[in-house]
Amino acid sequence: MSNTTIKSVSGRQLKNYTSLGQTIRNSLTMAYRGLLKIKRTPEQLFDVTFQPIIFTLMFTYIFGGAISGDVPSYLPVIIPGILVQTVITTSLVTGVQLREDMDKGVFDRFKSLPIARIAPLAGALLADTVRYTIATVLTFAMGYIMGYRPEGGLEYVALASVLVIFCSWSISWIFAFFGVIARSASSVQGISMLALFPLTFLSNAFVPVETMPKWLQWFVNVNPVSHLISAVRELTNYGTAGSDLVISLIGAAVIVAIFAPLTVKAYMRRT
Template sequence: MSTATKPTNGTDTADLAPVSTESLAALLVATERPPRPNAIRTSLTFGWRAMLKIKHVPEQLFDVTAFPIMLVLMYTYLFGGALAGSPREYIQYLLPGILVMSVTMITMYTGLAVNIDIEKGVFDRFRSLPIWRPSTLVGYLLGDALRYAMASVVMLSVGLIMGFRPDGGFQGVLGGVVLLLIFSFAFSWVWTMFGLLLRTEKSVMGVSMMILFPLTFLSDIFVRPETMPGWLQAFVNNNPITHLSSAVRGLMDGSWPTAEIAWSLGWAGLLVAVFGPVTMRLYNRK
């Protein structure tokens, strides 16, 4: 049975085409649904969303530009003369380590971004979409991977100006940066978990700094472990940041530190295997 709508604003009924329930149903219920986007496409879409945030808030680039430059200048000229005789000699050892330190430090912003979106209620909308569930989190990590690459380019450019000369050439530098990006992508899952687990942005930052400071400073980033007390060497030599910085330093020096590269990739795989499922379980239950 068809029913026609009645005008409510004084419009002549002759000017309106009759609308039946069948015609409305035909308009509202499509015969063919659009294809569901695959996991890669949705992950890249959310990664692009993360980059658009930087476009609208360019101040977010401070941590991948000014902060790395400040670290390189400060530590090179502060400790170079005392530890290596001159800043130019010290930067050959320091720059790969500072590169690792800077990039791993900014991985915590992934957790902060996730926590902020949860507080704003954006994640509730994402969960209602017919997409691959992990793509939201993977998109954050992909967007931040580009920021890590930007920080690496900035620091290497400043280092070359200050006298850093990698014996490994372009291939060694590229290999070190790629290894660093792989590890940082895996490391970001830790902070993503904290972004889902903790209630406020300040809590995420506080816990992240409490973990990052011992890992980065108690490593071989600034000095060789042989100069440290024996009890401290036991921690430093088994620190994942030590393995990573040694691997990146070796690649840039022109060598192939197989053991350190294997350790770094092993740590990356372990981080994803442990914190990836935990993060997704928290996301599904949040």
């Protein structure tokens, strides 16, 4: 996809057409900028470094004995649940940081550069996949330290990791849309958490669905987060891929198909 920008040179209006190749290069450059921001302000990684460790320890030792009898038996249940919850929650940072950059006028300065207008947005979304990867690796590493041994093997663990990262990237388009249209970063975070809490906690992440009230079981069973968690459990614990994997991929594709155009349109209008 290419875009057209208007520039004034010596009083004349010239059209500058950005090719697809240049758009990709500009987006990668902006993604690198996002990584440099993380390098200079490493506290941005606190959520993806401490949260997987704290949540894994806390939920495992609180619920492990009550639900599965002991901690080792609970690890195959909780690790995929913590993984999905942590990485999806991390994706809301995309919208918050996007809103902060727009409020600071960073994107206004980007408009004066000879780059594709969509590059800052695309670069921010690409850079955040590094955050998802860090959270994924730390969650599995913490599980391994505690005794989790996925029977699916390393290749299925890697496949499950790619699935979670891809689904979280697709969900980040929703929060990016909020980041573009919202008035402040705090409102983006508030709206995002309000949407995420029911989806992540009212799921099959921590307890068996059959132990819940009947009316709640219906919501948990149709919850897309539950399907993603089930897909990760099947891949890591059994080395199999079933309908939950297909549902998760279709759901992620639908989110991108809906929110990517909406976000891009809103972003181009605002910038």
